[in-house]
Amino acid sequence: xxxxxxxxxxNGAVIYKPGDAAYHVHxxxxxxxxxxxxxxxxxxxxxxxxxxxxxxxxxxxxxERNRGFFEAKNVxxxxxxxxxxxxxxxLLEKTVPFIKPDCQISVIEGDQQTTRDAERIQALDIxxxxxxxxxxxxxxxxxINRAVKEMNLADNSLLCIENVGNLVCPALFDLGEAMxxxxxxxxxxxxxxxxxxxxxxxxxxxxxxKTDLLPYVPFDAAVCRENASRVNHKLEWFExxxxxxxxxxxxxxxxxxKLKKD
Numbered sequence: 198x199x200x201x202x203x204x205x206x207x208n209g210a211v212i213y214k215p216g217d218a219a220y221h222v223h224x225x226x227x228x229x230x231x232x233x234x235x236x237x238x239x240x241x242x243x244x245x246x247x248x249x250x251x252x253x254x255x256x257x258x259x260x261e262r263n264r265g266f267f268e269a270k271n272v273x274x275x276x277x278x279x280x281x282x283x284x285x286x287x288l289l290e291k292t293v294p295f296i297k298p299d300c301q302i303s304v305i306e307g308d309q310q311t312t313r314d315a316e317r318i319q320a321l322d323i324x325x326x327x328x329x330x331x332x333x334x335x336x337x338x339x340x341i342n343r344a345v346k347e348m349n350l351a352d353n354s355l356l357c358i359e360n361v362g363n364l365v366c367p368a369l370f371d372l373g374e375a376m377x378x379x380x381x382x383x384x385x386x387x388x389x390x391x392x393x394x395x396x397x398x399x400x401x402x403x404x405x406x407k408t409d410l411l412p413y414v415p416f417d418a419a420v421c422r423e424n425a426s427r428v429n430h431k432l433e434w435f436e437x438x439x440x441x442x443x444x445x446x447x448x449x450x451x452x453x454x455k456l457k458k459d
Contacts, residue, residue, distance in 0.1 A: 210328050210329060210330050210331065210333065210340045210343075211328070211329045211331070212326055212327070212328050212329075212340075212343060212344050212347060214326055214347060215312070215315055215316065215319045215325065215327075253369065253370070256337050256338045256339070256370055256371065257338070257371050259338040259339055259342055259373075260338040260370075260371035260372055260373040261373065262338075262342065262373070263338055263341055263342055263345070263372060263373025264373040264374075264375075265373075266345070266373070267356070267373060267374075267375070270350060270351075270352045270353075270354075271352055271353045271354075272350050272351075272352070272353075272354050272355070272356050273354075273355050273356065273375055273455060273456055274356040274358065274372070274373065274374040274375050275355070275356070275357050275358065275374060275375065275376055275377075275378055276358045276360060276367075276372050276374035276376070276377045276378065277289070277357060277358065277359045277360060277378050277380060278360045278363075278364070278367050278368065278377060278378065278379050278380070278396060278400070279360075279362060279364070279379060279380035279381060279382075280362055280363065280364045280381070280385065280389075281362030281363075282362070282382070282384075283362070283380045283381055283382040283385070283406055283407075284380060284382055284406040284407060284439050285359050285360075285362075285380050286306075286314045286317055286318070286359060287406075287439040287440070288380060288404065288406060288437075288439045289304060289318060289357055289359065290317060290318070290321065290439070291439045291442065291445065292357075292445075292448070292449065292452070293318075293321045293323060294321070295445070295449045295452075295453075296355060296449070296452065296453070296456070297321070297323065299453070299456075300353070300354060300355050300456050301323075301324075301351040301353075301354040301355070302323050302324075302354065302355045302356075302357065303323065303324040303325070303348055303350055303351075303354065303355070303356050303357070304318045304323060304324070304325040304326075304356075304357045304358075304359065305325070305326050305328060305336075305341065305344050305345075305348075305356070305357075305358045305359070306318060306325060306326070306327045306328065306359050307328050307330060307335075307336040307340075307358070307359055307360050307361045308327070308328075308329060308330070308361060308362075309329060309330050309331060309332065309333065309334075309361060310329055310331075311329070312327045312329075314327065314359065315327035324348055324349070326344045326347060326348060328340050328344055330361055333361070334361055334363045334365075334366045334367075335360060335361050335363060335366040335367040335369075335370050336358065336360050336361060336367065336370065336372060337370045337372070338370065338371060338372050338373055341358065341372045341373060342373075355452075355456060358372060358374060364379075364389070364393040364396045365393065365395070365396070367396075368393075368395045368396040368398075368399045368400075369395070369399075376401040376402060377399055377400045377401055377402075378400065378401065378402040378403075378404060379396055379397060379400040379402070379403050379404070380403075380404045380406055381403065381404070381405055381406065381421070382405070382406045382407040382410075383405065383406075383407045383408060383410050383411050383414050383416040383418070384407060384410060384414060384416075385416075386416070387416050387417050387418070387420045387421035387424065388421075388424060389421065389424075390403075390421065390424040390425040390427070390428045390429075391424050391427070391428065394428045397425055397428040397429050397432060398428055398429050400429065400432060401431075401432070401433065402432070402433045402434075402435065403425050403432050403433070403434050403435070404435045404436075404437065404448065405418060405421065405422075405434070405435065405436045405437070406437060406438065406439055407438060407439070407440065408436050408437060408438045408443055408444060409438040409440055409441045409443060410438075418436060422434055433451075435447055435448045435451070
């Protein structure tokens with residue numbers, strides 16, 4: 198069990214490669230991860246133990262290993278975070294066609310259950326893996342490490358990691374990404390940055406999504422941006438609509454500049 202937030206994501210996750218069998222990632226007594234094809238599990242010799250150690254420290258050590266791998270291959274890894282329903286998957290669906298002609302894109306989808314998001318991304322004809330965390334409320338560095346080993350990431354490419362919908366726990370777990378991108382929507386309160394400050398402190402980019410709905414909801418974009426700036430004055434800000442494409446020029450321009458630079 199994850200000692201940090203109380204979820205069970207530290208014990209394992211199921212990784213789905215569309216069209217293939219599921220891979221179960223299990224952390225055994227030796228502290229190392231073992232993965233098996235579904236239907237062939239044998240945990241007779243394993244036992245659950247209470248680990249009295251700094252979970253975040255272990256995660257961060259593995260995150261640094263992931264980061265070194267990404268840097269060696271010049272893979273720009275972006276960690277997308279939000280509450281459920283903010284539009285992370287829709288944002289990726291809209292973004293991929295702008296980037297795909299010039300750069301290979303791979304996606305890791307994180308959710309507690311189902312492969313729905315991975316199926317949506319697979320329709321874009323790019324490599325994607327779904328990581329189901331079960332009762333876990335976030336992805337961690339071990340899950341990303343195992344998922345990446347099932348993928349063939351190209352050099353000089355883009356890896357988008359869509360984290361589990363949650364504005365609390367995912368902020369605490371470094372995955373080895375280059376940047377954290379928090380996505381919020383106008384259907385949420387404009388006080389989100391003040392209510393969930395850790396997420397906005399840890400984030401490098403904030404994307405305000407669903408701006409096409411601004412005329413119909415009691416949301417003040419300027420107030421939200423000011424609140425986010427109060428929490429993290431270095432936070433870069435984008436306002437857009439994944440539904441209409443409004444505001445995408447600035448977002449895609451920024452992303453292409455990072456890919457060219459990196």
